[in-house]
Amino acid sequence: MSRRIIIVEPRGLAPWWLKLLIPIASVVAALALGALFLMLTGNDWIEVYAKMTDAAFGSGRGFAETLVSATPLILTGVAAAIAFKMLVWNIGGEGQLMVGAIAAAGVGIWLGGGTPPIIAITAVVLAGAIGGAFWASLSAVPKVYLGTNEIITTLMLNFIALNLMQYLVLGSFSPWRDPEATQFPQGRPIIDSARIPEFFHRLDWGLFIAVFVAILAWFVISKTRTGFEYRIVGDSFNTARYAGIRVPKKVLGTFLLSGASAGLAGSILVAGILGKMDPRSLDLGLGFTGIIVAALARLNPIAIIPVAILMGALNNAGPALQSIGVPTATVKILQGAILIFAVAGEFLIGNRFRRPRESVDETPEPAKEASAA
Amino acid sequence: MNDSVLMLTVMAAIGLGTPIVFATVGEILAERSGILNLGVQGMMLFGAVMGFWATFQTGSLWLGVLLAVIAGAAISVIHAFNSVTLRVSQIVSGLALTIFGTGVAIFIGRAGSSPLVGRPSREIFEPIFPQSFADIPLVGPLIFGHDALVYLSWVIVAIASYYLFHTRPGLTVRAVGEDPASAEAAGINVSRVRYIHVMLGGALAGLGGAYFSLALVPSWQDNPIGSAGWIAIALVILASWRPWRALWVAYLFGAAGRVNFTFQTLEINIPSNLLAMLPFLLAIIAMLILASGKRARLLGSPEALGVPYYREER
Numbered sequence: 001m002s003r004r005i006i007i008v009e010p011r012g013l014a015p016w017w018l019k020l021l022i023p024i025a026s027v028v029a030a031l032a033l034g035a036l037f038l039m040l041t042g043n044d045w046i047e048v049y050a051k052m053t054d055a056a057f058g059s060g061r062g063f064a065e066t067l068v069s070a071t072p073l074i075l076t077g078v079a080a081a082i083a084f085k086m087l088v089w090n091i092g093g094e095g096q097l098m099v100g101a102i103a104a105a106g107v108g109i110w111l112g113g114g115t116p117p118i119i120a121i122t123a124v125v126l127a128g129a130i131g132g133a134f135w136a137s138l139s140a141v142p143k144v145y146l147g148t149n150e151i152i153t154t155l156m157l158n159f160i161a162l163n164l165m166q167y168l169v170l171g172s173f174s175p176w177r178d179p180e181a182t183q184f185p186q187g188r189p190i191i192d193s194a195r196i197p198e199f200f201h202r203l204d205w206g207l208f209i210a211v212f213v214a215i216l217a218w219f220v221i222s223k224t225r226t227g228f229e230y231r232i233v234g235d236s237f238n239t240a241r242y243a244g245i246r247v248p249k250k251v252l253g254t255f256l257l258s259g260a261s262a263g264l265a266g267s268i269l270v271a272g273i274l275g276k277m278d279p280r281s282l283d284l285g286l287g288f289t290g291i292i293v294a295a296l297a298r299l300n301p302i303a304i305i306p307v308a309i310l311m312g313a314l315n316n317a318g319p320a321l322q323s324i325g326v327p328t329a330t331v332k333i334l335q336g337a338i339l340i341f342a343v344a345g346e347f348l349i350g351n352r353f354r355r356p357r358e359s360v361d362e363t364p365e366p367a368k369e370a371s372a373a
Numbered sequence: 374m375n376d377s378v379l380m381l382t383v384m385a386a387i388g389l390g391t392p393i394v395f396a397t398v399g400e401i402l403a404e405r406s407g408i409l410n411l412g413v414q415g416m417m418l419f420g421a422v423m424g425f426w427a428t429f430q431t432g433s434l435w436l437g438v439l440l441a442v443i444a445g446a447a448i449s450v451i452h453a454f455n456s457v458t459l460r461v462s463q464i465v466s467g468l469a470l471t472i473f474g475t476g477v478a479i480f481i482g483r484a485g486s487s488p489l490v491g492r493p494s495r496e497i498f499e500p501i502f503p504q505s506f507a508d509i510p511l512v513g514p515l516i517f518g519h520d521a522l523v524y525l526s527w528v529i530v531a532i533a534s535y536y537l538f539h540t541r542p543g544l545t546v547r548a549v550g551e552d553p554a555s556a557e558a559a560g561i562n563v564s565r566v567r568y569i570h571v572m573l574g575g576a577l578a579g580l581g582g583a584y585f586s587l588a589l590v591p592s593w594q595d596n597p598i599g600s601a602g603w604i605a606i607a608l609v610i611l612a613s614w615r616p617w618r619a620l621w622v623a624y625l626f627g628a629a630g631r632v633n634f635t636f637q638t639l640e641i642n643i644p645s646n647l648l649a650m651l652p653f654l655l656a657i658i659a660m661l662i663l664a665s666g667k668r669a670r671l672l673g674s675p676e677a678l679g680v681p682y683y684r685e686e687r
Contacts, residue, residue, distance in 0.1 A: 010683075037477075041484045089464050091411075148660055151409070151464060151679075156607055156653040159600060167646035288468060295465050329479035329595075336415075336473025340451060343466050347459035 011352040022345035023296050023303075027310070030337035037333060038326070048326050055320035056313035064201040068273060070312030072097070074210035075265035076290025077297065077304040078217050079132075083258035085221070085299045086234045088251055092139060092154025093262040093287025095161030096132035100263025102165055103131025104270040105176055105277035108190025120194035124271045125209065125264065132263015133256045135161060140255035144248045150255070158287070166279045176277050187276035196272045206268035211305060213261060218301040230254065262287060289315070292339045298349075311335065382631050384514055387523060390620075390627025392417070392584035392598070394526045396605035397612060397619040398533050399445075399577025404609060405537060406570035407550040407677040411467025412452050413578050414602025415474020420445040420579025422478040425494060425586035425593050434496045438522070438583050445579020446572045448474055453571040457564050460681035471602070479595045489593040498522055498588040522584050526620075529577070533616040546570060550675030553682040563682055578602065607656035613663070614673040626652045 142148035297303035424441030498520035506517035
């Protein structure tokens, strides 16, 4: 073997400041890359970033819209985080969100107009969670009982859900389609009493449901016995097995809860700002953006809240760029770059560097062979 | 008979299937070396826009194809670096590549004072044989009715299949995808093999993207490729990681894309959304039946697919 100047080896625990620094550095690096890109295409990057900051945070209304955009991202972020933590590669947040929306709108249409708001809202919101969990179960059950790769099944189910949703409103005269909209098909409005009330511009109480879910996820994972068992499974299936934990049950549970969280994002959109199942507004990549949120938050449910606000700010700022002649896609470039840097940064967190000592002939075995699968 | 519904469907299936053939064969090469790349959609879109741009600037189709291939390979290096050198999550890295590539493609299409979006291509790929050849019943259109890239796709499928299953370097690739530690012990540079095949995958995805923007959809739109990149990922499984099967399943789904239109001419009405579900539904069913648990091995799924390889250092 050739002599190496620096040895790279996996490490157990990274210092806390590094775990904070890497995500921040990822965002800064992505912004720098974005600035370079904007300069190369003849744009004034300072103007662009100033415009984005102003649109996302510059006014009460703008910040309210940022939080409106952040709300579903908190939930899809939690969905990705709790699954990834357990090495369940649920990348089906998109589909689970859509089926959650289908279920929520279905209940919201079916309920009678006289249903008291508290019952109607609860029913609609929970229907979304159940719908999301159901859609996740289509991948979770085969994974646990047949060993089917969930990466591919969740991915495929996204497209099935998308087409199902479009079919219900655009392609058929289903109960989800507004019978009064004859020219351009749209979703049928849910009953008024099932709408989540707004409290500041378009911002509604759904934000607090999302924040509550994030805090609950953090509490359960970090502070309870169940969460402890889940963390053991996430670290090593074998350790968990030897400790007498029923791994398949835990994997199934995580998967369903993950789907429920994504489904909740769908129902909060339907019962909140949309008021109906609108296929276009539900096909914005919120599930995939949730994966960016989870990765940047390093799968920590509390950190998901500020990260989702950041991503919401980017999404909210995009359309404002059109007024200065800059493509909205700038936002997608930034989000993609943030995720690329954040995932690359995991290398720095997961490994340490040292100079080789003289005549050292043992290095630790790689400890985490499954964690980066 | 060359105008029969069946023949028109078959021809459309080949046309619509060709870009997916490129992308699927590319992903097969990457996955055979053990790297799952979920960035196909992003690489295809980046290739599509760069190919369109180069042809728009130069008027040369082949320069467009060349740039698309280079662009796809170049952007795939991001994923190779993340998954081979840094050994971080291949899943998250691939998704990142898709988001990034999509953003860059849309941006390039809309940037500047006279953006590409909405513009027709200066040139588009046309059938290369004279019409009189294509007028021969049955074999005419099937053999002589295509543009150059369709023939190129057949050549690439044949080469990829021969390479993987009948050559020593191909055996090396499969060894790296099955058992990188043993491959390394046999003197193979695992990282190099994986880099090369991820980049080949990127190059073919870029080529597939260019087929959309230079042959199928001859004007630039934000997303001329639909969800072809994702379909390619599904088809890798249906093709059980074999290039020839990739050709047939891609044509099958090309046909599914066309069937809607065919059914309408036959006055059978099936909603297009339900047909659009078909490739994804079939991929899931195939996975449940054929690729679950240990059977995935029998089907051909590389053993070390998606698992980062840590070299034994001493």
